Amino acid sequence: MSEIWAGMAEAFLLIWSLDADLIDITLRSLQVSLSALVIASALALPLGTWLAIRRFRHRRLVIATMNALMGLPPVVVGLIVYLLLSRTGPFGVLGLLFTPAAMIIAQVIIITPLIASITHQAMRELWSDYHDLLISLNTTHGQRIATLIWDGRRALMTAALAGFGRAIGEVGAIMIVGGNIDHVTRVLTTAIALETGKGDFALALGLGFVLIALSLCVNLAIHTLSRTEREGRW
Amino acid sequence: MIRAILIALTIAGTAASAETLRLAATTSFNNSGLSDVLLPAIAQDTGLDVQLLVVGTGQAIWLGQSGDVDAILVHSKSAELAFVAAGYGSHRREIMYNDFVVIGPSGDPAQVRAATSAIEALQSIASAQATFVSRGDDSGTHRKEMALWTAADHEPADFAAWYREVGAGMGASLNSASAMNAYILADRASWLNFGNKGDLSLLFAGDPALFNQYSYLPVNPERHAHVKAQAAQALENWLVSPRAERIINGYEIGGEALFVFNARP
Amino acid sequence: MVSQDLYAQLHGVVVKRRGKAVLGPLDLDLLGGGFTIVLGPNGAGKTTLLKVLHGVDRLTSGSVSWTVPAKTVRQGQAYVFQRPIMLRRSVRANLAYPLQLLGLPKAEISARVAHWAARIGLSAELDVPAPRLSGGEQQKLALARALIRGPDTVFLDEPCSNLDGRSTREIEDILCDASAAGARIIMSTHDLGQARRLADRVLFLNKGLVEERGPADRFFAAPKSPGAIAFLNGDIIE
Numbered sequence: 001m002s003e004i005w006a007g008m009a010e011a012f013l014l015i016w017s018l019d020a021d022l023i024d025i026t027l028r029s030l031q032v033s034l035s036a037l038v039i040a041s042a043l044a045l046p047l048g049t050w051l052a053i054r055r056f057r058h059r060r061l062v063i064a065t066m067n068a069l070m071g072l073p074p075v076v077v078g079l080i081v082y083l084l085l086s087r088t089g090p091f092g093v094l095g096l097l098f099t100p101a102a103m104i105i106a107q108v109i110i111i112t113p114l115i116a117s118i119t120h121q122a123m124r125e126l127w128s129d130y131h132d133l134l135i136s137l138n139t140t141h142g143q144r145i146a147t148l149i150w151d152g153r154r155a156l157m158t159a160a161l162a163g164f165g166r167a168i169g170e171v172g173a174i175m176i177v178g179g180n181i182d183h184v185t186r187v188l189t190t191a192i193a194l195e196t197g198k199g200d201f202a203l204a205l206g207l208g209f210v211l212i213a214l215s216l217c218v219n220l221a222i223h224t225l226s227r228t229e230r231e232g233r234w
Numbered sequence: 235m236i237r238a239i240l241i242a243l244t245i246a247g248t249a250a251s252a253e254t255l256r257l258a259a260t261t262s263f264n265n266s267g268l269s270d271v272l273l274p275a276i277a278q279d280t281g282l283d284v285q286l287l288v289v290g291t292g293q294a295i296w297l298g299q300s301g302d303v304d305a306i307l308v309h310s311k312s313a314e315l316a317f318v319a320a321g322y323g324s325h326r327r328e329i330m331y332n333d334f335v336v337i338g339p340s341g342d343p344a345q346v347r348a349a350t351s352a353i354e355a356l357q358s359i360a361s362a363q364a365t366f367v368s369r370g371d372d373s374g375t376h377r378k379e380m381a382l383w384t385a386a387d388h389e390p391a392d393f394a395a396w397y398r399e400v401g402a403g404m405g406a407s408l409n410s411a412s413a414m415n416a417y418i419l420a421d422r423a424s425w426l427n428f429g430n431k432g433d434l435s436l437l438f439a440g441d442p443a444l445f446n447q448y449s450y451l452p453v454n455p456e457r458h459a460h461v462k463a464q465a466a467q468a469l470e471n472w473l474v475s476p477r478a479e480r481i482i483n484g485y486e487i488g489g490e491a492l493f494v495f496n497a498r499p
Numbered sequence: 500m501v502s503q504d505l506y507a508q509l510h511g512v513v514v515k516r517r518g519k520a521v522l523g524p525l526d527l528d529l530l531g532g533g534f535t536i537v538l539g540p541n542g543a544g545k546t547t548l549l550k551v552l553h554g555v556d557r558l559t560s561g562s563v564s565w566t567v568p569a570k571t572v573r574q575g576q577a578y579v580f581q582r583p584i585m586l587r588r589s590v591r592a593n594l595a596y597p598l599q600l601l602g603l604p605k606a607e608i609s610a611r612v613a614h615w616a617a618r619i620g621l622s623a624e625l626d627v628p629a630p631r632l633s634g635g636e637q638q639k640l641a642l643a644r645a646l647i648r649g650p651d652t653v654f655l656d657e658p659c660s661n662l663d664g665r666s667t668r669e670i671e672d673i674l675c676d677a678s679a680a681g682a683r684i685i686m687s688t689h690d691l692g693q694a695r696r697l698a699d700r701v702l703f704l705n706k707g708l709v710e711e712r713g714p715a716d717r718f719f720a721a722p723k724s725p726g727a728i729a730f731l732n733g734d735i736i737e
Contacts, residue, residue, distance in 0.1 A: 087301040087458060095460075097302055098256065098287065126587075133584040135555050137597055138573045147596075151587045179287040182273075194288075197405035198265055199412075199430030 011206030019206075026210055029187040032100050032174070033167040036107035040167075041160050044112045048119025048159075049145050049152075052127050063120065069113035074106075078173025081106045085177065098179040103187070106173040111163035118162055122155035123148050154225050161222045168214055188214075252283040255465040256303040258294035259286055260374055261403035263307060263448065266332075266423030266492055268485050275481055280468050290403060292372035298322055298451065301458030305466045309374035309448045323451035324463075329473050330482050330493045331447045334378055336438035337408075337425060338364070338417035346417065352441040353386040360388055363396045365416035369407050370399030374446070379419045382443065408434075421446055423492040448493075474499060505530050505566060506652075506683070507552065512561035514547050522547045522707045523561065533678060533699035536715070537687035540736045543704040545687035546581070549654045552685065553578050577645035579655040583637040585629040590621055593629045593640055597648050615643040618673065635666030642670055646677055653677065655686040659693065671697060691731070695719055703727045705736065 014022055051063060083089050085097040085105075096102045126148055134144050149156065171189035178185035180194055188211045195204035263269060264286065273284050287297065291308045298306045299322045307329070308314060317323045336346055336355050344362035349355035359366050368390070369376035383390050390397060400410045404424040411418040412432035420428075425436065450473055452466035472478055474497035482495040506529055513523035522544040529535070529552075537545045550556035551563060554573055565572045586593050594612045616622045619639040624632070629640060638658055645653055655674075659667040671693070678684050688694055694701065698715035705726040711718065722728045729736050 087460070092301075098285070130584065130586070132555060132578075132580060133586075136553065136573075136576075136578040137600060139600060143600060147586075179285075179289075181285045181287055184285050197261075197403055197409065199405060199409060199428045201429070 006202070008205055010202035011209055014203065014206040015210065021203075022206060022210065024183060025186055025188055025191050025207065026214075028100065028185075029168060029189070029211075029214075032103045032187055033107065033164060035100075035104045036111060036167050037160060037164045039104070040108045040112040040115055040163055043108075044115035044159070044163070045119050045149065045156055046145070048116040049123045049148055051116075051120050052123035053144055053148070066113050066120070067117050070117055072110065072113070073172075074110050074170050075172030075176065077109050078106050078176035081109065081173065082176045097177065098181060098185060100178070100185055102177040103174040103185060106177050107167045107170060110170060110173060111166050114166055115159045115163040118159035119156055122152055122159065126152045126155075157225055158222050161218055161225075165215060165218050168218070169211065252277065252281055253462070253465055254283045254285055255305070255462055255469060256285045256287065257305050257307060257469070258289055258297045258303040259307040260291050260294060260309060261288055261405065262309070262373075262375055262421040262424045264288040265403070265405045265427055266421070266485075267427045267487070268423065268482070268493060271481060271485055272478070275477070276469065276472055279477060280472050282465055282469060282472075284469065288403075290369075290371045290373035291377070295322075298453050301453060301461060303453065304461045304463075305450060305452040305469065307448060307450050309446050310377050311447060311449070313374075313377070314449055314451055317451060321454055321457055324454045324456075325451070327450045327470055327474065327497065329448050329450050329478075329497050330495045331445060332421055332423050332493045333439060334375065334419055334444040334446050335422050335425060335436050336417065337411065337420050337434050338437045339415045339433055340435045341433075342437055344417065346437040349438055352382055352438065352443045355438045356382055356386045356388070359417050360386070360393070363394065365396050365398065365414055367407055367411040367414065367416045367418040368397060368399045369404070369419075370401045371403070373403075375404060375419065375421060378444075378446065382419075385443075423487070426487040426490060426492060447496075473497065504532075507563065507565045509551075510562050510564070512551060512563060513559045514544075514551060514556060515559040520559075520707055522551065523559075525561070525707075525709060527709060531700065532681070532683045534674075534697045534715075535683070535685045535700045535702060536694045536698035537685065537702045537704060538691075538694055538730065539687075539704035540730060541689075542706075544707040545704055546656050547707075548702075548704065549578070549656050549685065549687060553654050575651040577648065577650040577653045579638070579641050579645050579653070579658050581656045581658070581660060583634075583641035585632075585637055585640070587630060588628070589626050590616065590629050590632070590640060591625040594644055594647055597644060601648070611647055615647050619643045619669070635662045635669075638662060639666065639669060639673075642673055646673070646682075650682060652683045652685065655684070657687050657689060660689055667693070703730070705730075 051059065081102065082097065084091050085094070085102055086092055096105070130148065134147065139147070169189060171193055174187065175190050175193065178190065180186050180190040188207050192204050192207045192211070195207065259269065269286055273286065276282055276284055287303060289297065291310045291313060294306045294308050295313055295317055297303045298317060314323070314326050318326050336352070338344070338346055344358045344364040346355045346358055349358055368379060380390065398410070398414065398416065400407050402410070404420060405428065407418060408420060408424065408428050409430055412430050412434055415433050422439070450470055452463065452470060453461045455461050455463040479495040482493050483491065485492055508529070509525045509527040511523070512525040514521055537548060539545050547556060551558060553576055554563070555578070567575065586596060591612055594615055595608050598608045598611060613622070616625055619642070621636060621640065629637065632640065642658065659670055662670070674684055674697070686697070701712065701715050701718040702709055703711040703718070703724065703726065710724040710726045711722060718727070719731070722731055726736055
């Protein structure tokens, strides 16, 4: 127990003194996960919306698959991406393995189904509200999607933040495809794994607190947004 | 605060000036702390930015075979020779050695302290059925452990529950041993640099059978044309240089030297 | 004098839900402008008829044809639902929405929005979120939103069924103005008083079929079908 207190004290010192390694790792975590978020949202938000309003033959199958993909174990995704990006794999010539780009790719694959699924559920509810009106007003397909996305933007924001939370805390996939290389692909989660393995709990705890703080901010943001929803302000 | 901004800018930009080289090295090499001293010196003297992938020997060899790295630094002679023989590595260059030690609970229920050889130490542990943590990850350390069991006429596959394979790197395995208060075979450097010793202490060392040779193997450019053969050669030249010799021999933890430089020019 | 021109025809229209016919078979010629009131007991198919005419519900069989080309027919129509559908936006944004869909210039949109907001007495509430309005205000907003494009036909599905007397009067006033300006109003209602007040023509629906139709004064004075007689009598029709 005394080790934990000692570790917490040193962690506080690291944060307070803005330790260079800590900053480097934190910024890279944000860079990787935010990039993954932007790309995944660009894919998932239109997809989820489109699935909510279009009727086509295998729609239920697609929706079920998308929901199932949410449960993809991240480490398995990491392994598959690793094999694809390795020099012996089909995309090896791109030389992406062990770079932040590979980590972003893996995280995009992991969080896109999550964002798409939440988006779909929110858009489906909104569409059932707006359905008769938008058809009556003779809207085009594109106008419908735009209206739903704009009026449902808070729910979409929640979906995106959920994806971000998943990404920033992920460790298995990015450890495999990134290689946890110091100053290149080391991020908060992989650094925690490394320092814990070395028995250096002070730095690991410091990194852990930063990660918790980031996750807390994200969750607070979601909470604030959804509360405005409940208060009746759209 | 200014430091933070400067660091942010550095990350945002690209470090275009230094040439990068990918080296796969074993967890025991990194856990010893030696890499933290060598890498800056290498950058200073050669301008090379060595990107270090810290993995087990098995994965390091796999990375070398697939050409995902430019060179490997491992400590498993038989695997290394096979690597070169199969044409994946251009050659093998011995750099330095350290030794393995037997770590265990300070109470020493298996009486390892009294052993006169490494094999005897392991035999004592087996007969006492004392809890033993094995790397179990096909690393150099793990292979050394397996070789010792074989020499002691034991088959680890037949061991009962006292033998725990954790399938992890050196640090993580030491963590497990500390938590279980178990025996474990570790390289001296990782042990000295390990921060969570708990009740464990060094019980046996010094047997020549515990000799642990580290070698440098560049990936063969004839196999993988894209590898940075020149940079790998530059790194090799540095690793066998007098400067490297001074740093490696001079690296100490708690007043104890960990590695012995034995590269031949 | 209300026009007697044909504007729409229904040929063999049948709408089935879960295997049961809720509307039809219907063969109907729709004529003239002014107020056409669709009357009938609950479950008669009034809502379905309106939606079919507007093209929002799918036909199981048959067809609806208008005298204007099919592609443009819905552009000149508007629909007010029984429960107002509000966009989750401000009053102003709700009013502006149909005009934005048309790509009208901003100045034009602002002008029309201001005019109609005043017309429904919500000028002070332009920036209030529409879902926060009362039922009556929402329905007036829905009506203004429907009329803001100047449609030639307006469908209303029991628009005043949940409203108090004051809101009902306000809505009827707006509808009368719209009719006077040349719009054709097709409206279903429960409220016999309202029907008598507004109707030029009546369509009496019972069990999915048009039991009786004709000019309003003739219908109310001397209904012919047993269903209509019972309905006007205030009896329950099963």
